[in-house]
Amino acid sequence: MRCPERPDPGAGAERARDRLVPMMVLDRLVNVLGGYGVRLCCCPLPRSTELRGVVLCDSADERPVAGDVFLAVGAASAAEAIRWAVAARASVVLVRGAPAAEHGPTALGEDDLAAAESAGVAVMLVDPAVSWSELAGVVYGLVLEGRETESGRGPTDLFALADSLADAVGGAVVIADRLSMLLAYSSSRGQADPAQLATIVERRAPEQLRALLESRGVFAHLAASDEPLFVEPDPDQGLTGRMVVAVRAGREVLGAVWVSCAEPLTGDRRTALVDGAGTVALHLLRSRASADLERQVESDLVMRLLEGTADAEMLVSRLGLPPGPLRVIALRPHVAADPHSGVLLAFDRATAGFGWSRPGRSALSGNTLYTVLPGEDAATARGWVSALRRALPGQMRTWAGISAMAAASELSAGRQEAEECLALHETRSPEELPRAYDESWDEILLQRLRTAARAGRRLARGPVAELTRHDREHGTHYVETLRAWLDAQGELVEAGERLGVHENTVRYRLRKMAKVTALELDDPRKRLAIMIALAADGG
Secondary structure, eight states, X not given: OOOOOOSOHHHHHHXXXXXXXXXXXXXXXXXXXXXXXXEEEEOOSOTTOBOOOEEEOOTTXXXXXXXXXXXXXXXXXXXXXXXHHHHTTOSEEEEEOOOTTOOOTTSOOHHHHHHHHHHTOEEEEEOTTSOHHHHHHHHHIIIIIOOOOTTSOOOTHHHHHHHHHHHHHTSOEEEEETTSBEEEEOSOGGGOOHHHHHHHHHTBOOHHHHHHHXXXXXXXXXXXXXXXXXXXXXXXXXXOOEEEEEEEETTEEEEEEEEEOSSOOOHHHHHHHHHHHHHHHHHHHHHHHHHHHHHHHHHHHHHHHXXXXXTHHHHHHHTTOOSSOEEEEEEXXXXXXXXXXXXXXXXXXXXXXXXXXXXXXXXXXTTEEEEEEEOSOHHHHHHHHHHHHXXXXXXXXXXXXXXXXXXXXXXXXXXHHHHHHHHHHTTSOTTSOOEEHHHHHHHHHHHHHHHHHHHSOOOSSSHHHHHHHHHHHHOOOHHHHHHHHHHTTTOHHHHHHHHTSOHHHHHHHHHHHHHHSOOOTTOHHHHHHHHHHHHHTTO
C-alpha cells in the first residue's frame, strides 16, 4: 500500500515539529516543586511563561547575572529577593519562607506582594526544611535538562543534533524511541521520502511501515547489534531506503537513528552515524533522569490522593488537575514473556510528555497502574484507556476498571471502585470495554458475593444446594428453572419463554421442586436468600 499523498507534507512536518518542541514553562515548575514543599504565593504572569535559564546570587561575584528562574540564596527578606530577581530580569524567584505558624522576615507581606505584582515577578516560598542544594538540583534539572519532546524523552537540542547528523551523513535523519515514537528529526525535508514525512506528521512510524520493518528483522537486529543496518527500498511504502543504528545504553535499547539513503552509508558517513548514535544516547539518558524525577513526584502525590488525605484539594491543584469531578482508572497490562514489563511500559507511556499536556496523572503500585482523570463521562475514561492501548505493543493484553465520579476527597473510595471494576473486567476478554462502577454496580455486587462464596464455607444444605445435587444425580433442570422463575418475578409465561418450554412445564417443575426441598417461595426473605445463593453460585 502506497504512503498516502498529502497536499503539503512539508508544512505538516513543520507543524509536527512545532508540537514536538514545547519549552519548559512556569506551570510545570510549580507542579513539580509543590511536591518539595514549595508554594506559589504570587503569580502576576501567565502560568504558560517559558523558562529558559536558572541563576542564583553569588556574593563573591559582583558581575550582573540574568536568568528566568532566580534562586534567592541568602536573601535577608522577601523584599530583597524580589529586588534581586528584578535586577536579574527573572520571571520567578524562589525565596526561603518562614514556617507556616510564623511571620518571619521572609514571609510575604502586602508591600512585598505589591512589589512583585508591579515588577511582574512570580514568587515561590521554599519550605525551611528543604535544603537549597537539593532544590537547586531539582530546578536546574527541570529547566535546563528537562525540555522534552511530546514523547517525554528527547531534549529540544536533540533537533539540533539531528540537523548536525543529517549534514554529516548526507541524508534526512529521524530519531525515534524504542516504540518507534518520534523524538526529533532534521530540518532537511528535501531529502525525506514519503515514509519519513508520514512518520513526522503522525509522530510515529505508520503501522504498515512498522510491520514491514518487523518482517525484515530490523527490530530484531536493533535489539541484538550495535552495527548499522541498511533497509532496502520499498516503493509501496514510500521507502527509498534507510540506514538505521540502535541507540543503546549498555544492553538497553533506548531508540534508533534512521537515515534516508538510497544505498548503504560507508566510510566517514557510516562512522558519523555510529558516533551520532552514542551522542543521542547521552541526550536521552540525561533527559530520562529529569523525566524520572517528575514521575516520582507525580506518583507520590497521586498515591497520597488514592490512600486518602485531608489536603486532597490542595494535592489536586498541585498536580495541575482542573477542579471538578474526577475518575480513577485502575489498569493492569500483561505480557506472557515478562509479567512485570507490561505495567512498567504502561506507566512509561501514561506519564510520557509534559504534565500539562496530559489529561490525567498516574502512579504505579505493585502490578497496577492508577490514573486520576478529570471529567464526568465514563466514555472519556474509556477513550483514555483505548489511547494507551494503542501506544502499547500489540501483543500486550490490557484490563482496566473505572470508578464512578468522585470529588478529590472521595478518591480513596474511587480507587476501591476502580479495582473492583478491574477485577470484573479480568473475568472477561480484554477486548471488551472496561466497566465503570456507576454503570456496573450490580455486577460488582454479584462479583463480591461470588468472591465471598469462594473464600468461605459453601452451604452444603438449603434449597439451592439440594436442588443442585438433585439435578446432578437425576439429570433434572430444577436450578435453571428456579432461576428463570425468579428472574421473571414469578411470571410463568415469561419464565417458560426464557427456558424455551411451556408455562405448564414450569408450573410442573416448581411442584416437583417443592417435594425435593422446602422452597417457601411465598416468603420474601426466603426468595431473597435463594436469589443471593444463586448469584453466589455463579448465576
